[in-house]
Amino acid sequence: MSCAADTHCITCSDEGLPMRVVAARDDGLALCADEAGAELDVMVDLVGPVTPGDGLLVHAGVALARIA
């Protein structure tokens, strides 16, 4: 079933994905990994400077909030 995404809605990506920062960069992006280890470039402009290990709530490729 293509629409049965487990962690987020693949139709609109409109569900938060908890991710951890793997590596911060200086262009407003950070390489982040989800629980399963899948990596993604995430825009971190809205949560301030991040460092590896930080927890982020990611929506459609942008971090909206910090999580523990």
Next chain:
Amino acid sequence: MKYVDEYRDADLGRVLAGEIVATVEPGREYKIMEVCGGHTHTIYKYGVDDLLPANVELVHGPGCPVCVIPMGRVDDGIAVAHVPGVIFTCFGDMMRVPGGAGTLLDAKAQGADVRMVYSPLDALRIARENPDREVVFFAVGFETTAPSTALTLKRAKAEGIRNFSCFSNHVTIVPPLRALLESPDLRLDGFIGPGHVSTVVGARPFEFIPADYGKPVVISGFEPLDLLQSVYMVLCQLVEGRCEVENQYARVVPADGNPAALAVLEEVFELRPHFEWRGLGFISHSGLKLSEAYRDFDTELRFEVPGVRVADPKACQCGEVLKGVIRPWECKVFGTACTPERPIGTCMVSSEGACAAYYNYGRFAREREVV
């Protein structure tokens, strides 16, 4: 994983379910709307509704952004996708949402270059890699995905990327809630508020619900125990005669939201006078278009967008489902003519759509037995 495992603990769930049973007043019916499609998905995936007493009913609200897209906007997107030289990008199953004359997937089969992306940033990368093509991003979503679109457009502007534009179908959550509350055929006792929209807008925009309509609101997280606790908190307010906005999801949602996100939304978008919602009709100041400062990136100004208006199929009752007037399986075509494989209505397309959630997790069978 912290903040995941402990919110899926079955023993704690049973304790909470027991407290809910002990809280409700026998003989009183409680109808609570979960606004967000993510909540609907969690409720049916984990069987949260199975743990509730029979007199507590969860009603599924209009919070799936794909489900509320009118067919005409899909047709407009398809028209742009067919323009020679265009690479049309959109989120996953948005490609399967039916317009009046097919889907974006059909357009792809007919030769249009339609590509799936996870985020608008992917669409911008495609624009960078294809400077001789026009790349269009079909933007959908509430205040959760709009910041992603806004930040991407800021990047495009800063980098001077000229072959990228955005077909904005972003919407805001408060106007449809007000429209629902004004609807004469709706009877609700309280709301479970959208957790992640609230990370952006904060809790205050929902204060009109208790203030103007006398209904409690509890902003909720997305794990099964979050939902159970939020139902419990709404019920406590109702039983105690209280009526306020409470924040169950305080571990993520600050009272004031995310000011940086609100600032970027303010910069990149402005409210449309009206926007059409599937099943709900036109709602004032509920849609976002690009602001004057970003008009060069507005697909609707760069291309000739037909502005198609299409009436919803007569057999489809997405509107009633979105208003909580009927439950998904009560729709005439649910599970027969309308399935996730061949959806008629948008509620059956998205995994957050109430109909698809029912269908995928088999709850309709139990409901039919009950009724």
